[in-house]
Amino acid sequence: MSARLLDPTVYLVTDTTQCGGPAGVVTTVGAAVGGGVTAVQLRDPGATTRELVDLGRALVALLRPRGVPLVVDDRVDVALAIDADGAHVGQSDLDPVSARRLLGPDRHLGLSVSTPEEAQDAAGLPPGTVDLLGVGPVRPTATKSDARPAIGFARLGDVTAATGLPCVAIGGLRADDVGALHEAGAAGSAVVSAVCGRPDPAAAARELARAWAEARAGRGSEARSRAATGAAS
Template sequence: MSARIRLDPSVYLVTDTQQCGGPAGVVATVGAAVDGGVTAVQLRDPDATTRELVDLGRALVALLRPLGVPLVVDDRVDVALAVDADGAHVGQRDLDPVSARRLLGPERHLGLSVSTPDEARAVAELPPGTVDLLGVGPVRPTLTKTDARPAIGFARLSVVTAAASLPCVAIGGLRADDVAALHGAGATGSAVVSAVCGRPDPAGAAREIALAWATARAEGRSGARSRATTGRSS
């Protein structure tokens, strides 16, 4: 690695080993979902042993790296380094981001979970380049993370993204039909678990979310051009 990993969070898949039917199911689901348009993958399994995480992480790196899709590891910076993942993601109660960046080095991606405007603003006080992406949520109540904070809702999501100095990916019970609202609230992508994991057609589920983001961004650009034209002619 010679430059900071570039991660597109549009369709950010967070894995759930149980919903996918085991480690082999995770690999199969991720492969299908990438075919459908997943742009980044986060390996998350708080119940796995370190050895199990390393084995699964290496399998995902072998699958994703030739496809140019980044893999980050939730919480476990040590596992991210062991499997040569593209980065890690930490929460407010995990390893602090400055220490995580020190371990990861300058090239790998680092994400950080936030739920409040104060947490989002605090990132600006960190050394430049510490964090690359903020995960904001949960937007809706979620059963996939037992220690998740209370849901913040779409209105609060807008407040958090407005306070942030970095791109924000929303997470928490999200579906394809939420994308327009997420885009309007300032999110740059949606992190999904149940919307893809365990679905009969993970490729189709991912494709639906990817199409929704493409549509939301195209409509946003069209609206901006329309407002600019109106402004020039007034």
């Protein structure tokens, strides 16, 4: 799978404080990838540029041999400096068209949205600008100090329905939310404390991966059951 088409099923967003420092981030990410994390976003708004670059390079060295993409939050410049697989920008960050121009055609670009209107705007950008929408926060979260108000699961469904782009839900999410996220049209869940704040990150990631596999299998079984019923009638 190319970086642009990253698998957002279990998308880990790092938190240096919750992980106990930069070394803890690397240890946590390594364990979580072993448990089933499919993509990692480096996020540390309190770090200096040098600190972010050093941590990013350590994560690239860890993740690239394992085939797990690394995306840098907000900082397109850092993503390029460390040869990351892409970047993720918010509504008040560098605009997506400019970010894509800097990243080039081969790196992933994600964009945060919270409303159907923002999702429609993203879908209306030049083709190939944005690869993934981060939608939320679904639940209230203390992880991000400037987070918008929680949108809830019903509003998440409104946002995913407003765009053809894949959407990953974020904001206070746990493994037992996965069924509702799947029904709302999310392609995965982006988590921070559900993995970074757990004593066993590998087990936490495994729980999330299992929940997504079960949710997708359940929907597939229901679809097959409906098709069989229709064919028999």
